Amino acid sequence: MVVGLHRNAQVKVDLGAIKHNISAELKRMGKEQELFAVVKANAYGHGIIPVAKAAKEAGATGFCVALIDEGIALRQANLAGTILILGVTPAKDAVLMAENELSTAVGDLEFLQTSAPLLAQAGKKLKVHLALDTGMGRIGFCKQATLKQALDFLAKHPKEFEFEGIFTHFATADAKDESHYQKQLAKFNELMAVVSHKPRYVHVANSAAAMWHDDCGGNVIRYGITMYGLNPSGDELTLPTTIKPALSFESELVFVKQLVPGDTVGYGKTYTTKTTEWVGTVPVGYADGWLRRMQGYHVLIAGELCEIIGRVCMDQFMVRLPRKLPLGTKVTLIGQDGTKQVTAQMAAQYAKTINYEIVCNLSERLPRYYENNGVN
Numbered sequence: 005m006v007v008g009l010h011r012n013a014q015v016k017v018d019l020g021a022i023k024h025n026i027s028a029e030l031k032r033m034g035k036e037q038e039l040f041a042v043v044k045a046n047a048y049g050h051g052i053i054p055v056a057k058a059a060k061e062a063g064a065t066g067f068c069v070a071l072i073d074e075g076i077a078l079r080q081a082n083l084a085g086t087i088l089i090l091g092v093t094p095a096k097d098a099v100l101m102a103e104n105e106l107s108t109a110v111g112d113l114e115f116l117q118t119s120a121p122l123l124a125q126a127g128k129k130l131k132v133h134l135a136l137d138t139g140m141g142r143i144g145f146c147k148q149a150t151l152k153q154a155l156d157f158l159a160k161h162p163k164e165f166e167f168e169g170i171f172t173h174f175a176t177a178d179a180k181d182e183s184h185y186q187k188q189l190a191k192f193n194e195l196m197a198v199v200s201h202k203p204r205y206v207h208v209a210n211s212a213a214a215m216w217h218d219d220c221g222g223n224v225i226r227y228g229i230t231m232y233g234l235n236p237s238g239d240e241l242t243l244p245t246t247i248k249p250a251l252s253f254e255s256e257l258v259f260v261k262q263l264v265p266g267d268t269v270g271y272g273k274t275y276t277t278k279t280t281e282w283v284g285t286v287p288v289g290y291a292d293g294w295l296r297r298m299q300g301y302h303v304l305i306a307g308e309l310c311e312i313i314g315r316v317c318m319d320q321f322m323v324r325l326p327r328k329l330p331l332g333t334k335v336t337l338i339g340q341d342g343t344k345q346v347t348a349q350m351a352a353q354y355a356k357t358i359n360y361e362i363v364c365n366l367s368e369r370l371p372r373y374y375e376n377n378g379v380n
């Protein structure tokens with residue numbers, strides 16, 4: 005990926021906010037609990053290495069990723085501590101994971117059976133976290149009998165595997181209705197009944213469970229979206245703690261012109277001027293993750309809300325300006341300008357998605373600048 009270092013658009017990440025959001029959670033957690041920073045997907049678009057380093061400084065003792073390569077990138081940046089791959093990994097890469105001290109989620113016996121001889125041959129030991137599917141319907145053991153087979157297999161292969169953890173993931177911890185969450189918790193306890201020797205880590209909580217079900221148990225919090233200062237529920241539930249959004253996204257006006265009534269703007273000419281209008285061009289588009297469907301949404305320009313007019317193009321979009329504004333005027337897509345704010349949540353609501361998707365989508369071609377390291 006080519007990073008646009010010479011463009012008029014950037015993502016700014018306040019590492020002080022990341023640290024603040026971790027400290028806030030550490031204060032709420034039990035003494036026996038550890039916080040693993042979830043830094044998969046380029047730290048939800050914020051930048052995996054700077055965020056992981058800041059998280060470690062703030063007290064995270066481990067990391068969660070989705071891919072082996074993300075885990076290796078953390079190790080290459082000299083990050084110590086547990087690195088857990090939350091998704092299914094190929095059994096053929098078991099030795100690679102062991103060599104890099106990566107722990108992996110395991111959701112079926114086959115993975116263990118296939119990887120055991122490879123590990124034995126290489127003389128390597130792989131750390132595994134058994135995934136329990138208690139109602140997410142994604143990965144993991146959902147029956148006592150199959151879980152028992154995996155536990156027996158691990159017990160018979162102590163040279164190849166370290167049974168480091170066991171976990172589940174809640175599907176509705178961010179919802180007002182608690183019934184499915186309670187069902188999952190009951191199923192988790194039922195499955196755990198066959199685990200006679202508890203591993204070092206037993207974990208169930210993502211951000212939402214940590215926020216609204218802090219009695220759910222476990223000794224690790226897998227802390228994702230709240231670390232970035234965003235509410236896991238959108239705005240359905242109120243957070244029990246004060247968090248700060250870490251990411252802002254800024255650009256500037258690179259072209260300004262006056263249109264006369266009846267002029268059209270953008271592909272498909274989906275906007276026609278009604279009066280004489282000042283129109284500005286912003287050098288950001290859907291290739292940066294600023295979705296095509298943001299036509300009609302508002303960004304902040306010189307502290308005022310301005311409508312996106314016409315379709316968002318691949319690298320540019322147009323806005324209706326309140327008056328003629330100079331080239332170089334700041335455009336805030338996510339963040340604060342003066343007394344006004346446009347948030348990832350507002351963009352998500354407009355685009356009918358979730359705040360996670362807005363920040364994760366921000367392309368790696370946007371340069372990222374880091375502020376306030378050391379402050380929280």
Ligand SMILES: Cc1ncc(COP(=O)(O)O)c(C=O)c1O
Nearest residue numbers: 042090173210211226227228229
């Ligand atoms: C298994 C698992 N745990 C934890 C998380 C972090 O979730 P959140 O960002 O809601 O805290 C995720 C995110 O997708 C996940 O898949």
